[in-house]
Amino acid sequence: MTLKTDENWWRGAVIYQIYPRSFQDSNGDGIGDLAGIIPRLDHIADLGADAIWLSPFFTSPMKDFGYDVSDYCDVDPMFGTLADFDALIARAHDLGLRVMIDLVLSHTSDQHPWFRESRQNRSNPKADWYVWADPKPDGTPPTNWLSIFGGSSWQWDARREQYYLHNFLISQPDLNFHNPAVQEAVLDVARFWLARGVDGFRLDTINFYFHDKYLRDNPALPKELRNDSIAPGVNPYNHQLHLFDKNQPENLEFLRKLRAVMKPFGAAAVGEVGDAQRGLEIMAEYTSGGDKVQMCYPFEMLQPKRLTADAVVQTFARMAAAAPDAWPCWSYSNHDTVRHITRWNLSADAAKAYTVLLACLRGSICLYQGEELGLPEAEIAFEDLQDPYGIEFWPEFKGRDGARTPMVWQSDNRMGGFTQAEKAWLPVSPSHLPLAAGAQGGEGSMLDHYRRVLAFRRTHASLRDGAQVHLQAVGEAVSFLRQDGAETLFCAINLGAGDATLALPEGDWQAIGADLGGIAPEGKTVVLGPWQLCLAQKV
Template sequence: MQPTDRAPDYLTGVTPLPIDPDWWRGAVIYQIYPRSYQDSNGDGVGDLLGIAERLPHIASLGAEAIWISPFFTSPMKDFGYDVSDYCDVDPMFGTIADFDRVVTRAHELGLRVMIDLVLSHTSDRHPWFAESKVSRDNPRANWYVWADPKPDGTPPNNWLSVFGGSAWHWHPGREQYYLHNFLTSQPDLNLHEPVVQEALLDVVRFWLKRGVDGFRLDTINFYFADKYLRDNPPLPREMRNDSIAPGVNPYNHQLHLFSKNQPENLDFLRRFRAELVPYGAAAVGEVGDAQRGLEIMAEYTSGGDKVQMCYPFELLQPSRATAPFVAAAFDRLSRAAPDAWPCWSYSNHDTVRHITRWRLSDPAARAYTTLLMCLRGSVCLYQGEELGLPEADVAFEDLQDPYGIAFWPEFKGRDGARTPMVWETSNQAGGFTTGKPWLPVSPTHLPLSVAAQEDNAGSMLDHYRRAIAFRRRHPALRTGAQSPMIVSGNAIEFLRIGGGEQVFVAANLGEGTATALLPLGEWRVAGQGLGVDVAPGTTEVVLGPWQVCLLSRSD
């Protein structure tokens, strides 16, 4: 993307951080789920002022940015991912002035602010949809994906919803179906209409002027549907993958060739990127595709004219990321586009926390954390991950997630990853609220609270701080190139090269021992306390279970 002479247009009172068009490259981004981070008024639901209060904790980790999940006005059928007003704050979370306080406090601490934009669909309560559904000839009639039924009255094609059942819902007023890739209350926008694209870009401009430093783009590959509404083909059983939908969901039985991943998206992303340039803002897209996630990510992030980074689902899968799996993912990515930029994460608000999902012991969790900080790309951490929180066990009667309720008991939904953050052990709410929390705080989380780990030099919290600091100290880890990965059993080895230095990484991702061959030359041990000691002149090192070797040298 070429530089621009257009000056940033901030609202009065906003204090932006210095513009750095590459701030995102190699950055550590901390995801905040606002309902569950900190409640400031005792109603049991987290809010924006609570976030502002707790930002020093994130700064102390060494993270460079925060990503706040949706806080916009919403009926909360999907907890904010069903937006009814893109340019205001839901009263549950506070006011627009409270959001400004979050930006101001974050910038004081040197943290950039990214917000979660849901551009593929709105709530059915959005004024746009309220007008669109009235008739087939009103000014917003084509703002959503509407289609006539087949002659027998059935939906126009076989597309399925991620949340189960048909992706089409009948509307008697228009005598047509509308598309919803998620809940029936989340109708899909029709981005084939230029006026819809412009309306969404106006939303982007609104928040850029309020001082945000970037966006997380929900379901980025769902923006366009096939204009001919062709049927999706079946997905062969051997290709099925549960990283997006559990096996109990028939969504995972289709190859979603036409309901998402359409080529028209590339031109829209170029228009979107142009809006970011004057502000030095960045975007990370969520690529929800179990079969082609890395390749789609490469399409969306290569060339420097679309989004800066995307996070695929490869490291969010149920199966543990073994050494061969990680190496194969990077090999696929390098072949798809050498300049593509991933944003890696192990956990988020939609997945079982990786400590539980991969059944990790404490040493294993530490090894994976260190590895994450050494991978080429940027990093997203999910709140509570730095405490080593496992998935919470939420009883059916306490469930809030519509996905979990729909697929219970085979799939317990996403609430187990969304329970409140634990700040202290003095009460059952873990310092999150003085009232009754919207989801129960897990008793297994309380001993892992921030207060319990804060001054413990051997805690998981301390390990995260040291691993993030190690990444920030080494330019090669933040922005450098990465050599092809070498795998031997459970061991993985690679080099990071850039910024006048090289960093050698070897990690044993298993319970047995592994031998790593060290590179030739004069190296020094790096990452004090994160890896094993290696004597000068050593040519190989035996790594015990879950041990890491980190070496560095100047070019």
Template sequence: MNVQNTVELTKATKAAADWWRGGVIYQIYPRSFQDSNGDGIGDLKGITQRLGYIASLGVDAIWISPFFKSPMKDFGYDVSDYCDVDPMFGTMEDFKAMLDQAHALGLRVMIDLVLSHTSDQHPWFSESRASRENAKSDWYVWSDAKPDGTPPNNWLSIFGGSAWQWDSRRQQYYLHNFLTSQPDLNFHCPDVQDALLDVARFWLDLGVDGFRLDTINFYFHDKQLRDNPALPLDQRNASIAPQVNPYNHQDHLFSKSQPENIAFLERLRALTDEYEGRACLGEVGDAQRGLEIMGEYTTGDKRMHMCYAFEFLEKRALTASYTKHVFDQLEAKAGDAWPCWAFSNHDVPRHASRWGLSDAATRQHAVLMMCLRGSACLYQGEELGLPEADVAYEDLQDPYGIEFWPEFKGRDGCRTPMVWAAQDEQSGFSTGRPWLPVSAAQSERAVDRLEQDEASMLHHYRRAIALRRAHPALMSGAQTDMAQSGPILSFLREDAAEQVFCAFNLGSEAAEITIPDGNWQVIGEELGSVDGAGKMTLGAAQFCLLAQDKG
């Protein structure tokens, strides 16, 4: 595909203020994308070098995981300065150059704001922990011990153990939903909210096009610090934390997802709306009520533009029945919600391996994502069909994996360096030793190899994204008549001009489906879409896409 044509098409599409509705967002994990200086860690200049490649995919935007100053205990999700770049990633000038180049190529830039907690090395926390009387004494969640010295309640950390850490300076516990080095901010304090909105304004003024909001439902906690109830065994869901983690033993009614969050989200949206064409994407981490919260946070036009939950990031494969169940639940609990779907990201095993997909099924799933109602996130390397990397214990960097090894291997397997050139040193990622080993199995699918093969997964993803762009009904149209017939999932997408019929065999056996009456024309033949009329048979991993005008 001609890169310049793709860029011009993307520029034209992005002229609309609601570019995000049905948009395709490419997630960059900066440590692992491209190293420009040979220190083994990806950086902002490296991202700038590869923006032409990203634009060639036809996506609307990039989402960059945190690059702020940080001690890197959780690889940037522990921020020590929200308004500066960590030296390992470069400088603020490097960021501005990257932003300018992205915009020149027609790409929007979303950055990852981690507002629920900071690093324990953030100046705010240093001041807060110094005494119980200082100006920031209530900027974090502090509580006295129970009379017996134990934590104030039973809340658990996602990374294992109690969510409370004793601090000898104040002789109190502080809340940390993640690592002990990631203290939670106290959103019940108005000054905290104002300070975080100032952070958002700082980046909006610089020209960023929006935010991916980490752990968006963790902002507020229950003021009364009530214990979370136990969760029945049959309701435990390991989509947020691994099965071996006792975090799954609780129903987290009070440690997150509090009603006060809505008002803050509306303040954040109002700020964002002061700037044209900006968007907020929230991550909802809740195994029991994810879709419901997604609906609450995106309903109307005063809250978040879009959110994603973890339904399609689970181990459970996308069968026809499960996919229909998710959309049925979404309709019942959050009919007005605008979802953003992802199959892979920096926190879960890559979906080609997680679901055990064949090459044909991986291709089919790419097309399915481009046809479902909602926006879409692609994770770096997904377009290459990369499998999960096998990282040896001695090479692990993720504290999550180290804590729960070997039952849970952590997140390093999806965070290994991007593979650009199969025969180059470190597959073109770096001239030095990478922070995580380059995967030999992934190198076989390096960009330079797949570029040369028009039938490759890379070109397939480009064609799938182009199909979505060519049919606005697939981007932002209504979705109706979703049905499951054995292994086949079918549904209609339509707008004022066109109707598209989509059918996917998500099983391992051939099955028959009935095509609705109409003057249908097959689309997506270059992707593998099969033509049909009346009753037709779809083999395993096959799909049928048909379109007709509504005039």
């Protein structure tokens, strides 16, 4: 099946993130793979998603579980073959699902042939493909830049007698995007996968592509301004204002080149903006103007603190001030964060209210596998940890493995239907088994709620691509209008445990969304109890 050509398919799209290691194992080795994903695509289509995003499946030594790529144009044998990938694309398209893949372009594995050649000496053809710099006169690193995984982001290499830059693990050297040959090489990677049928890309660490070519030190960041959505308080990375190791202006022109490569294919990209201080503004910069990437997701809804009505209002105000045509892709959970059910300590009613909010806000959305089941964060013992970040910062931060445990499909076996192996790469959480997909078919379940919410979103064009106006916070409730053509919807969601009274806008309104838990207004007002919502259409 060939999907209908629509270059704006991404606007308001629902994108379902698959972490391949943990979705479905087809060969009994305890690790998920591409062949395992294929029969599970029906679950995602039935949910009501428009696209899937596959986390990395490329050839890799797996020091960072695929985010350290050693061959951009092949499948790691752990996950299968290119033929398996082609079969996955075909089945997804048959089901009406577009396929986005995770491109990690800012850095490679130190096992990548490009880096192996680059580190040999200072005169080989790829000598300038990575970020190399001489030490300071006293032998210390060229700058004070820090790695997200702890310590300096510079590693000494004795062969070249220089340091190389790594914003993440030492085994993940950064590519030098100031070199036009590097840009062309990674654009060729995009061309390879587009020709194979992918519909777009999730761009890992999109704001890390370029570094300051003058190698200037970052200034210190005052303590009261420090913030981190992954490991608050334990990582010295957040002691700096990252002016020079990322977020460089040269990135804009490269993103224009990438957009031009995607355009003939009708493909779209969503960029991950990793910046705790200016994420919204960078997102707006990268998505405005129609000539760079179509959408980005900042971290405002991935924070440790529960998303409040005031925070929603402030977030959209900052976006509007930065660029009115910016296009966000919102998510509550992903493979790098504690699952939001646990992170925000949500009851089932609260989680359902937040789901409605996510579906009604302007932008596209990402759902992380298992989110639709209401999965909490899994408890992982130290001896079972795989995540290098978690191992480094244990016990203050337990890492990302609690969000990466295997998907649960059945409740009647200890492996949750994920694998026939005796042991999976990460333990299947016993707390997840009662929430397995096969146990949640009934009305009122979390899975049923997600299906209903996404169906409601599809039914109303204003929720997919309409304007969003009159956004306001009334106590702990947030309300706004969505407008598209003749359709105007009023959305009000109480994000707190107290009551909230809101006035309806002028006009006549008909209550809708009762099957999502929506209540009807009383005259010109609506009184929302804890976690209640009101959805109404102007008549």
